[in-house]
Amino acid sequence: MRTVVLAKYVPDATADRRFDPADHTTVRDDIESRLSELDEYAVEQAVRLSEQSGGEVLVVLMGPGGAADAALRALQMGATAAVHVRDAALRGTDAAGTALVLAAAVGRAGGADLVLTGMASTDAGTGLVPAMVAHRLGLPFVGYVDELDVAGGTATGARETEAFRERFEVALPAVVAVTDHINEPRYPSFKAIMAAKKKPVEVIALTDLGIAPDEVGFAGARTAVESALRRPARSSGEVVKDDGDGGARMVAYLVDNRLI
Amino acid sequence: MSEVLVLAQRDGDEIRRATAETVALARAFGPPALVVAGPWNDGVARSAAAAGPEKVYALSGLPDDSVSALAVAESLADLAARSVAVLLPSTREGKEVAAHLAARLESGVVTDAVRLEPDAEGRPVATQSVFAGTFTVRSRVTRGVPVVTVKPGAAEPGPATEPVVVPLAATPSPVATAVRVLDRSVRPKGDRPQLTEAEIVVSGGRGTAGDFSAVEALADALGAAVGASRAAVDSGWYPHAYQVGQTGVTVSPQVYLACGISGAIQHLAGMQTAKTIVAVNKDPEAPIMAVADFAVVGDLHAVLPKATEEIVARRR
Ligand SMILES: Cc1cc2nc3c(=O)[nH]c(=O)nc-3n(C[C@H](O)[C@H](O)[C@H](O)COP(=O)(O)OP(=O)(O)OC[C@H]3O[C@@H](n4cnc5c(N)ncnc54)[C@H](O)[C@@H]3O)c2cc1C
Numbered sequence: 001m002r003t004v005v006l007a008k009y010v011p012d013a014t015a016d017r018r019f020d021p022a023d024h025t026t027v028r029d030d031i032e033s034r035l036s037e038l039d040e041y042a043v044e045q046a047v048r049l050s051e052q053s054g055g056e057v058l059v060v061l062m063g064p065g066g067a068a069d070a071a072l073r074a075l076q077m078g079a080t081a082a083v084h085v086r087d088a089a090l091r092g093t094d095a096a097g098t099a100l101v102l103a104a105a106v107g108r109a110g111g112a113d114l115v116l117t118g119m120a121s122t123d124a125g126t127g128l129v130p131a132m133v134a135h136r137l138g139l140p141f142v143g144y145v146d147e148l149d150v151a152g153g154t155a156t157g158a159r160e161t162e163a164f165r166e167r168f169e170v171a172l173p174a175v176v177a178v179t180d181h182i183n184e185p186r187y188p189s190f191k192a193i194m195a196a197k198k199k200p201v202e203v204i205a206l207t208d209l210g211i212a213p214d215e216v217g218f219a220g221a222r223t224a225v226e227s228a229l230r231r232p233a234r235s236s237g238e239v240v241k242d243d244g245d246g247g248a249r250m251v252a253y254l255v256d257n258r259l260i
Numbered sequence: 261m262s263e264v265l266v267l268a269q270r271d272g273d274e275i276r277r278a279t280a281e282t283v284a285l286a287r288a289f290g291p292p293a294l295v296v297a298g299p300w301n302d303g304v305a306r307s308a309a310a311a312g313p314e315k316v317y318a319l320s321g322l323p324d325d326s327v328s329a330l331a332v333a334e335s336l337a338d339l340a341a342r343s344v345a346v347l348l349p350s351t352r353e354g355k356e357v358a359a360h361l362a363a364r365l366e367s368g369v370v371t372d373a374v375r376l377e378p379d380a381e382g383r384p385v386a387t388q389s390v391f392a393g394t395f396t397v398r399s400r401v402t403r404g405v406p407v408v409t410v411k412p413g414a415a416e417p418g419p420a421t422e423p424v425v426v427p428l429a430a431t432p433s434p435v436a437t438a439v440r441v442l443d444r445s446v447r448p449k450g451d452r453p454q455l456t457e458a459e460i461v462v463s464g465g466r467g468t469a470g471d472f473s474a475v476e477a478l479a480d481a482l483g484a485a486v487g488a489s490r491a492a493v494d495s496g497w498y499p500h501a502y503q504v505g506q507t508g509v510t511v512s513p514q515v516y517l518a519c520g521i522s523g524a525i526q527h528l529a530g531m532q533t534a535k536t537i538v539a540v541n542k543d544p545e546a547p548i549m550a551v552a553d554f555a556v557v558g559d560l561h562a563v564l565p566k567a568t569e570e571i572v573a574r575r576r
Contacts, residue, residue, distance in 0.1 A: 012365050013506075013525045016389040024397075028444060038507070051332045081393060095369065096362070119507065125390070127352075131329075131359035136416040138439035143362075145501075151273035154440075157325045159327075162501055162509065163271075168327060174438070179508045180490070181500065222368025222403035225386065229396050234532065234551040239544065242558025247566025250538060251574065259515050259536055259573070260460070 001055035001172075006102050006133065007039035010069035010123040017123065020095065022227035023218070025092055026123055028064050035070035038118030040077070040185035041178050041236065047078035048183065056080040058112070058251055060105045062090060062098060073255050075196035076188035082199070083109060087206045092218035101216060102129070103136030103255075104191040104209040115175040119144055127207035134175035142168055160178065184195040192225040244248050263293040263315065263345045265336065267357060267496050269349040270296065270512035271449055273303035279455055280311040282347050282410045288346045288378050291515055294423070295319055297332055305425065309454055312418040321430040326440040333360035339428075340365055343405055345384055348375070350409040369402025373510070374411050374533075384408060390524050391531030392506070403552035411427065412456045413512055428497055431540040436465055447501055455502060460515045461531070463487035467520015467541065470497045474564035481571040487511065487531075489521045505530035519560045523548025540564065 012015045015032040019025065029203035035043070046057045059074040061067045062085040063128060071082035079178050085105055093101070106112055115137070127143075148157035158171045188196070203222035206213060214220055254260045263535045264286040269276040275296070282438040286292035294313035297302060300320060308316045319335055322328050340346045340361055350372045362369040373386035384406050388397045401407065455461065464475035472486070479486045488498035490505060504511055506526040516534035521527060523539070523546055531537070532551065539552035540560045556563050566573050 013392065013529075017394070019395065020398075021485045094340070095359075098365075099363070120505065123391070125506070126369070127355050128359040128362070128369055128371065131356055132363045134362035135360065137381070138435065140435050141356075142332065142439050143329075143356050161351065162349075162447075162499055164444050164446045166327070167442040169437050169442055170439045222366070222401060223370055224364075224400055224402045226400060228390075228398075231389075231394055231396055233394075234537070236550050236555070237553035239549065239552075239555045239557060241544075242556050242563050244566075245465075245557035246540070246558045246563045247568075248570045250540070250554065250556050250567050251570040254515065254538070255574070257536070 001050070001053060001060065001113045002058070002061055003049060003055065003114045003116055004058045004106050005039070005042045005046045005074065006115065006117045007043065007059055007127070008036045008059050008121045009033055009061060009063040009070035010039055010164045011119055012049065013122055018227035024228050029068065033075040034070070035064055036118060038120060038122055038180060041059060041180055041182050041239070042116040042118045043074045043077050043079060044183045045148055045178055046104045053150065056088070059085060060102060060109065061085065062101050062105070062194060071201050072196060075199040076193050077186060080199065082201045084203045085205070085209065089206055089213035089217045092221055093155045094133060094217045094221040096222050097216040097220045097246065099129050099132030099136055101209065101211060103133045104211055108193065108209055111173070112146050114150065115139070115173070117125055117175070117177045119177050119179045119234060122239060130175055130177035137175065138203045140170050140174045142174065143177040145176050145178045148176060148178065148182065150209040167214070264290045264291055264342045264345045265340055266294050266313065267291050267332070267348040267354060268294050268296045268308065268311070269351060269354065270298065270304070271464040273307060275304070275307040276309050278349060278455070281415045282349070283312045284343070285376050285410065285415040286347055289382065289384060291315070292340040293317060295333045295336060297322055298563035309423055310420045312421050313423045314421065316425045317428045317567070318422045318425055318429045319430060323432055323437050324428070325439045325441050326432070329440060330360045332357045333364060334433055334436055335373065335428060335430040336361060337364045337567050340405055343408040345408065348409045350408070352409045354409050358545060361505065362404070363408045365404050365407070367407050368401035369407040370399050370401055371409045372411055372510070373408050375414055376408060376410060387401050387538035392529035396477065398546065411510065419421050438468050451478060453483065453485045455487055456509050456511055458485035458511070458513055459486035461487045461504070461513045462517045462519065463489065463521060464498070464519050464555050465521030466488035466495070468492060468497065471561070472498060474561055478517070478568045481568045484555055489527050494507040494570060518552070519564060520537060521548055522546045
């Protein structure tokens with residue numbers, strides 16, 4: 001079986017995430033960045049499936065030079081190889097453009113039995129890309145999956161939305177987006193870290209995918225950010241130590257401020 | 261004038277308040293047409309009319325035994341192409357329909373709008389809260405029919421109407437029926453307010469040690485919804501539907517009470533835009549303290565019951 005994991009290199013959630021004041025893109029330089037934590041679940045699931053029933057795991061990323069670190073992380077976790085789409089024209093690409101590029105990269109790599117993704121990125125967090133990739137590839141899509149098995153060319157599992165939980169079955173190939181409840185991503189061993197150094201990472205550009213520069217980036221974007229303003233930081237207010245009256249004082253605070 | 265399509269969020273036969281809010285919001289762009297997917301009956305019809313649309317599309321024929329977001333999107337594609345905008349709930353399902361629909365329309369999508377206003381030309385401009393609620397972003401769809409997912413609380417619902425009801429039959433493609441549903445358990449409608457729509461939310465974390473009774477009792481005394489941290493959900497103490505945060509729901513209530521929750525960035529992402537934050541935590545150094553307007557340093561199992569007692573006493 002051949003699994004392709006689509007992954008993103010993102011600013012760390014605990015770093016000072018911010019926007020470029022000129023073009024409102026997410027600042028990607030000089031900020032601690034990593035393989036999106038939500039994509040680690042997809043990598044982990046792909047690797048577990050390959051450990052169970054064999055096959056290779058190809059990781060596809062689109063991003064700036066630093067994204068090589070995210071590719072390396074996925075390889076350390078057990079992925080077989082990585083493709084990194086890197087092109088200056090990609091700056092400003094939105095969800096639709098990202099899906100175009102990722103789907104083309106899956107096609108160029110020879111397709112997949114299973115395309116796995118995280119449920120959303122941890123930075124933009126729209127969660128739109130997985131279904132859009134499925135559309136481009138003409139494949140069925142299952143999102144918000146927190147249990148996933150593959151056997152005999154069929155994927156089975158469970159998914160959950162705010163309204164219901166359901167068990168599903170789909171014949172492969174298909175695109176599946178997994179949540180952070182599906183597994184516990186591994187911490188790579190020293191051996192795995194060393195082995196990853198020898199794994200292939202192919203860096204490709206838009207021309208390799210037959211995509212024109214104006215189909216992506218700001219030119220191809222179907223959405224635009226007009227302004228991005230930092231909210232005033234929240235500050236801590238009154239702190240009381242509970243000496244048996246903490247509960248009553250909390251209620252008094254709520255009442256005094258007409259909150260209840 | 262072209263209509264604005266609004267996809268209804270339903271809870272059995274009831275249309276959610278958030279849908280009525282979105283219908284009211286839609287009026288700024290054109291006459292709202294509400295799409296109600298699933299079984300149609302008098303109860304749904306009443307609830308749909310109460311949401312205040314000019315027209316209702318009753319979408320039937322969705323395959324019960326397959327994952328339906330794509331089938332909904334396919335059914336709406338033609339109508340959507342003739343609309344001025346499509347507004348959907350900012351739920352997991354709503355976002356899936358939005359993605360599938362926009363892919364077909366070659367439209368842009370803006371997700372998680374907390375506000376939506378017309379610009380000088382009458383086109384929608386959305387306000388979003390991003391990076392764990394630390395930034396406010398204004399954005400718009402620049403290509404195709406704007407597709408926007410809207411969060412609860414974006415507007416006040418308008419008055420009820422007597423909408424025309426137009427039946428719509430789903431004709432799902434093979435891809436849309438490829439994902440077979442083997443079984444489905446619909447979440448029972450609880451007695452407490454909806455988490456995303458509640459004025460007050462009381463949440464419990466790992467600090468509850470698995471006992472949510474004090475959290476629930478306080479919530480009930482306040483008429484509040486109950487939420488949970490991922491640690492509590494991961495431990496199996498509370499269902500995932502109640503998880504607040506990056507991979508759960510985002511809430512923006514008047515008051516958010518975090519009980520035994522440390523305040524990790526992924527949790528803050530789901531509640532940092534609350535008007536007032538109150539924390540109960542044993543640890544005065546917990547990150548939640550830095551964002552709380554009022555905090556009690558103490559054991560929640562002692563503090564919460566006292567607070568509940570106090571509320572009940574004040575009511576008498
Ligand atoms: C990709 C990703 C997505 C995530 N998404 C989410 C999300 O959506 N929502 C979410 O919540 N988390 C999410 N997390 C997890 C998050 O990082 C934290 O691990 C989690 O929020 C911690 O939950 P907690 O505060 O209940 O537990 P802890 O961090 O363990 O904190 C427990 C707190 O309870 C206090 N306490 C203990 N006993 C008592 C007592 N008796 N009385 C009072 N206080 C007490 C402690 O002092 C401590 O501050 C995500 C993480 C990742 C990596």
